[in-house]
Amino acid sequence: MPRLRKRLLTEEWVLIAPERTGRPRRLGLVDAPAAEGDCPFCLSNPGHTPDPVAEFSSPDFPDSPWAIRALPNKFPALLPPGASLTSPDRSSPFEQPALGYHEVLVESPDHHVTWTELSEDHLTSVLRAWQCRVSDLQVRDEVASIQLFKNQGPRAGASLPHVHSQIAALPLIPARHLDEVRHFRAYREETGRCALCDLIADTESPRQVLAADHAAALTPFASRAPFETWIVPTSHDGSLADASLSTLRDTAALALEILRRWHALLGPVDYNLLLHTVPFAFIDEPYYHWHLEMLPRTGQIAGFELGSGMTINPVASETAAELLRESNHQRKASWISPS
Ligand SMILES: [Zn+2]
Ligand SMILES: [Zn+2]
Ligand SMILES: [Zn+2]
Known part of the structure; x- marks a missing residue:
């Protein structure tokens, strides 16, 4: 059965999910490649996936039975609570059953689209x-925390081409997410304010890229990768659950615009989107601010990254922001490899 194991010398947890080796082809939090004819997410192939947990409409697909649907992952890395447990020992501080929910969100009935071909209305x-x-x-x-993420393209960890995102609802808060909570809290204690509210209020910053009424796009000071961009809502809400429709609309519009500008600057690029929402234990605390982290995958995670936990980024965030501001969707930068 899937289990969570804590590493001996750090605060990191690892999800051990041997059942996923029964998947058609690959290991990891991705699904097997599929052509349209046997793609499990296609409208024309019912019965290849577990029953949906929710279905959603969209103005772009008025005649489709569903436009967006949430499905339990067919090869879950987490077991739904209530599943019969035989091992591991729940009393160990280093191991616990990997209980939680692992869902796939199929983002369109159309097999061939990616986010840049979808409308603002549909992405909302x-x-x-x-x-x-x-x-x-x-x-x-x-559920202690939710990891909501999107892997677009094989370099970002997706091998199933049909447009989708995933949710892992975990029984613990992973070290990186908890670190973020602690830094929000420390900034609040030190200044009385929110770190992200301060960031988007600084409209003169050389790292501001775009602003809408209800959200802003900026490159973080210490970007992990070239053109890493965050979309930050202007309304200070800890949970995505509390965002207004206007906020969701502006977040979708800015994310779409950034993807188009990445495309103009870098050519077709794989990417990850990471949605950070407050872990439930901190939901009544005032300091967390949900946000969307967007990371183009222009490089590989290699020895330096694995050994140090640091990344090497060849493009300063101020340069990236300037190029993104100036991008007209047409021009390609010649100084950076598109792949
Ligand atoms: Zn498909
Ligand atoms: Zn805030
Ligand atoms: Zn974050």
């Missing part, structure tokens, strides 16, 4: 679907 519906799943999952007893 995708974000509403994310919000509905977070609202539902974050209050469950067994």
